[in-house]
Amino acid sequence: MFSAGQTGDTVYTYSHDEKPAVKQRQWAGLGTCTAAARWKERYYCFNGNNFTRFDPVTGQVLSPQPLDIRDYFVRCPGRGHAHGVRQNATLMSIMDRCSNRSFEAFSSDDNSRTYAFRGGVYFRLDSRKDGWHPWRLNHNWRNLDGVVDAAFTYKNRMYFIQGSQIIVYLTDQIYIPVAGYPKTIQEEWELPTVTAVDAAFTCPHSSNLYLIRGNKLTLVDLNTRKCSGEDQTIIHVMLDAAMCNSHGLYLFYGSSFFHYKNVEELLSSKVAPSPGSIASHFLDC
Known part of the structure; x- marks a missing residue:
């Protein structure tokens, strides 16, 4: 405090x-x-x-x-920090969490905060009581802008993947950029054939990082920072994002999500579970 x-x-x-x-x-x-x-x-x-x-x-x-x-802090008629962007319909749609636009990344940290990323903006949920809040990326992570392809946390660090680049921030009182970044995916995890990913996630209390490219799942051990085993095939061919938390594994595509108990259930599944609505389940729309 x-x-x-x-x-x-x-x-x-x-x-x-x-x-x-x-x-x-x-x-x-x-x-x-x-x-x-x-x-x-x-x-x-x-x-x-x-x-x-x-x-x-x-x-x-x-x-x-x-x-x-x-x-910003007091609701007054005709005022508000979004007032200046109301003329920009695209930006307003991006900042409207209930617009059913797809998200490029989802992440959950060790403090049970959830982040959803879309078009240079992120939405953060600390608790249902507090609600979701949209912000520009660089409001929280200095010098970070543009589209986030994937995001995950591990050992008090938050990782962002943008194209082939990785940027890392310490999760302390404020988010502090880690020196030496950005790095390429190949440099960080010794994956010479991986130049971009569709989604990435870690699960609580695990050093396993999973990278998704098309219908291929790559496992990286974050302790050794090396690939572990051969790529495995999943039933989903196209995904926007993935997130793993205490409630299980979630895969996101468009305005829908698919829920699995864990990675093992995903790998063993021959048929995708019934899709759920991102807006209603996650965003309280």
């Missing part, structure tokens, strides 16, 4: 998870904060009706200019 207080130019941060619990920092570039808050790995400095996002370690201001609380 994080909170902060300010006296003059000096900022005091409080953490219930670290020792010492109180730390003194200088955030000269941030200016005066009448209040500060953390929400979904974002840190906010409030001053009057305005606020700015900032890096809690360096104090670097991440908002290009101060933003109005009424456009």
